[in-house]
Amino acid sequence: MSLRTPLRPLARILDARQKGENPDAIERENRRLRHEAERDKLRVRAESRLLLVAVCFLAAFCTVGYRMAALATSEPVEPRVASGSGDTILNTRADIIDRHGRVLATNFATNALYAHPHEIIDARAAADGLAEIFPDMDADALHRRFTSEARFIWLRRYISPEQEQQVHDLGEPGLLFGPREMRLYPNGSVASHILGGAGFGQEAVNAAEVVGVAGIEAQFDSDLRDPARDGPLQLSLDLTVQAAVEEVLAGGMALMNARGAAAVLMDADTGEIVALASLPDFDPNARPRPLTEGDQADSPLFNRALQGVYELGSVFKTFTVAQALDEGLVDLSTMVDTTGPLRMAGFAIRDFHSYGPEQSVTDVFVHSSNIGTARLARMIGAERQRAFLDRLGLLEPTGVELVEAGAARPLTPSRWGELSTMTISYGHGVSTSPVHLAAAYATIANGGTRVTPTLLRRDAPVLGERVISEETSARMRELLRAVVTDGTASFGEVEGYSVGGKTGSAELPRPQGGYFEDRNINTFASVFPSDDPEYVLVVTLYEPAETSGPEPRRTAGWTSVPVAAEMIRRVAPLLGLRPEIEQPPVSPLSSSSN
């Protein structure tokens, strides 16, 4: 590149002046030259840029031509919209099955119903026809909407195949179907509180998200919706056992005039919940709305077995006695002072029945002496009692895989003093749920290792931290068995299954303070078979009254225990437990005739 020539080069100007020429002509000439040079430069640049623009346009036209050709030679395809099936969103939510693979929750391809009013030919006939198919629809209101300016109207979120056929039969082109995946619980209300339920999340015409709203469906929502997920979600539940438990519980609740009932059946070694029932219940296919006023605990949605934290009464004595034995403070024959009432800080502890001024530890437990247990607790002390209950998992949420579990935190006294220690020893002062109780009983009875409850199937026992020794556990099993054979739970005897357990009859606290005298929570926490417990069963009845006698009886021995016994009678064979009955000698003849 040469340097820019100046417009008025001094040498030439001076030269021109000397010659008497007009120096401006030099400037004009230079200016013209520069202009030409500039123009040439621009022109060369414009040439290449025009070429570039031309090439771009040519490429664009080629693309259009290619697309046209591709489209013209392609095969026509059926539009994949607004038809019934084949949509990719269907059946993406994983099924839920029980421990034997039976279906608890699955998906059902159905359709949502909507209308394009501008495509409706006979609005009157369409409105009347729909009102006939869906009795809750109002024909006149529909007709008004069909003749309005609206271009799109939702009519139903999902309809049954029969309803779909009936709508088809109306022959109305303005009524259209959008494919839906619907969550279906084929067993109706069985295991309703565990499954929870599902609803629609984001909804479009051609698809809708199915979202878990409660229970296990909400807990594992993202997992169940994960398209990469392989196979169904397997729970620890046993569907037949669950159904039997619910049936017996419903019968017992009616018979005992109870307001509600809960039952938890747990594998004593693994902590797997085999059945969990709470009554009243609901149908997850048509989940009721939550209560807008009053106590949520009255709603059928409320899971009493998990969310209902109450003082459960004498069933807690098991823990006090187990701790006293395990720490070597007493043995089974140690005599304990049971003279009553035991006064403490202006509070008197009384026994239901008095069995004399002094009783052995066995008798304190079997006859459920509040005074004797309180004295044992005094020997243990507040700190150690609290640590022991904590190791049993009674002071924390259970960790069961339901969204509701996290909020079901046990209630403990704000100041855990000596009086609290004594009342907690027989089950007043700490409020827990039946699931808590079942897990703690499993720990006590299974040989002394900590059990964490779960709803997912575990293939092998998880050996938890040791809480009490094998030896103590064996003693406790004997004591629990003795409660059934000689104590308050005599109705709990089930032939062949050697049931052991402990009753608890706790009075419900009044909202204003103090306790109701005629409103109890009756619990029977049982283990079976008691010599080597396989299962723990906790049955709780809320405000029961057994009315066969002259006066209503409200203790656990008369209410929860017979219900639990009937339950064991029904489910033990389903669980594959062989009754220990002395077999009459079988003659070879009759056995071969089988």
Add this chain to the structure above:
Amino acid sequence: MTEIAHGTVIVQSGEAVLPRWWRTVDRVTLGCILALFAIGILLGFASSPPLAERNGHDPFHYVIRQAAFGGMALSVMVFVSMLSPTTVRRMGVLGFFAAVAAVALLPVFGTDYGQGAVRWYSLGFASLQPSEFLKPVFVVFTAWMVAASQEIGGPPGKSVSLFVAVMIVGFLAMQPDFGQAALIVFAWSVIYFVAGAPMMILFVVLGLVGLGGVVAYNNSEHFARRIDGFLSAEIDPNTQLAYATDAIREGGLFGAGLGEGSVKWTLPDAHTDFIIAVAAEEYGLVLVLIIIALYAGIAMRSFFRLMRERDPFIRLAGTGLVSLLTLQAFINMAVAVRLLPAKGMTLPFVSYGGSSLIATGIAVGMLLCFTRTRPQGDIGDFLLNRHGRT
């Protein structure tokens, strides 16, 4: 300052106007235009009877109107192409001010014909869309300004034309008519690019557009849904786009046959925005490729003629005009094959429409005027000469 150059055509003084015109005009482009117009009439026979029936006219009402307007448009085209570039520039600039005034006064005197956008003046017998006429004269104005700015000591033409462009885009966006606004922006950009815009600006603008698109896609659900809808393979079968796609597919290579097409019955814009679908259905891919080839032919011919043009104004104005015409044709066809999101734009000379036809006639007339063979220095020789002198 007359440029003395070795002309490719010997200038004969005293030659009659018409023979000179015929000798110097780009006859290939002219032929392409006439062919397109003929195809437009042919397709009008197929596409417009349903509309005529709906509006209660004779079946060929719209064909006759189209032929009448087309005759006017062709006359205007030939007339304009006979003018000298300087006359075209002068008239173009005057017309530009008139057109801007007309567009600016639309909100006061315009009609919206119940379509929501105020784009038309009602003249009783016909409607007039001033933005159609604005486009070619805007190109002339911009080319004039930008070319002037390249003179030493010339006016700041680039800034002035950019300011005017932004103002016009503002008017068009108010109507709202984003399609025409986009064409105006594009025309200005191409002129600026060919006039020697720094490449840096080009890359920066491209980068900003890309970045803006990504940001908008990530932050605006509405925008993302539009793009996803456009990109997704499935389309709602009750949209114009789906009908157009079906029509193209139905036509195949050689078409369903004359009058056998069905798309004209379902598509409300069959005679304007989706005329290419009618062409594809009744005459098949063959006719579509012919149409594409005609537009591409016009574009290539004009671009190569302009590459050799020495006059900056003619070069820039011609570039702007041919770009406008070609881009409009491209957008119209690209929408039908879903290369671009739906945007109402007519297919120049083929689609039905009075003001669009006459405005396109003016634009092509100017283009033909600018691409007429004139004495040009052969660039190589010329530059060699020049460098030898300095």
